[in-house]
Amino acid sequence: MRHTGGCHCGKVRFEVELNIKKAISCNCSICMKRGSLLDFVPEANFKLLSGESDLKDYMFNKKVIHHFFCTNCGILSFGNGVTPDGTKMVAINLRCLDGVDLSKIKIQEYNGRSI
Ligand SMILES: [Zn+2]
Numbered sequence: 465m466r467h468t469g470g471c472h473c474g475k476v477r478f479e480v481e482l483n484i485k486k487a488i489s490c491n492c493s494i495c496m497k498r499g500s501l502l503d504f505v506p507e508a509n510f511k512l513l514s515g516e517s518d519l520k521d522y523m524f525n526k527k528v529i530h531h532f533f534c535t536n537c538g539i540l541s542f543g544n545g546v547t548p549d550g551t552k553m554v555a556i557n558l559r560c561l562d563g564v565d566l567s568k569i570k571i572q573e574y575n576g577r578s579i
Contacts, residue, residue, distance in 0.1 A: 468513075469561040471534035471541050476515030478542060480505055480556055487558050487569045492576030494524070494531065498540060500557040501566060507552040510542070529555070 465484075470477040487501035495502070515534065522531040533540040541560035545553055558566060 467561045467564065469541055469556070470513075471515070471537050471539040471560065473534060473537035473539075475518040475536050476532075476534045476539075476541055477513040479511050479513060480554070480561075481509040482556060484558065484564065484569055486572045487566060488574045489571050490574040490576035492579075495576060498557075499559075500540065501559055501569075501571065502555050503558055504553045504555050507544070507554055510554040510556075 466479060466481055467484075468477065468479045482503060482505050484503055487503060489495075489501055518535050519532045520535045522533060523529065524531075529543055529545040531540055531543045539560065541557050543555040543557075545555060547553055558564060558569070
């Protein structure tokens, strides 16, 4: 299923091919503070439509995940990372998708703090 989404101010917009079955709630240091609910897609399923020049890349710790946020409104709507086998993935912040009722989606806790 094709979804659209983006940041709060509207500069960053994307579309993504994603069948939402679950939302991952991660307890790592940044996801805790951000309150994001995530799902992951291969890079090919993601297309940035606008806002490339408005994104800032924030990295920390092992610096393997790119936490892209909008420099205008501060919202992180997606991030980029690589799986252990080298597949490029995009983490979608499901809270930033248009018209998705997250109350109907199963939340899966992820112990990101332990890694
Ligand atoms: Zn924005």
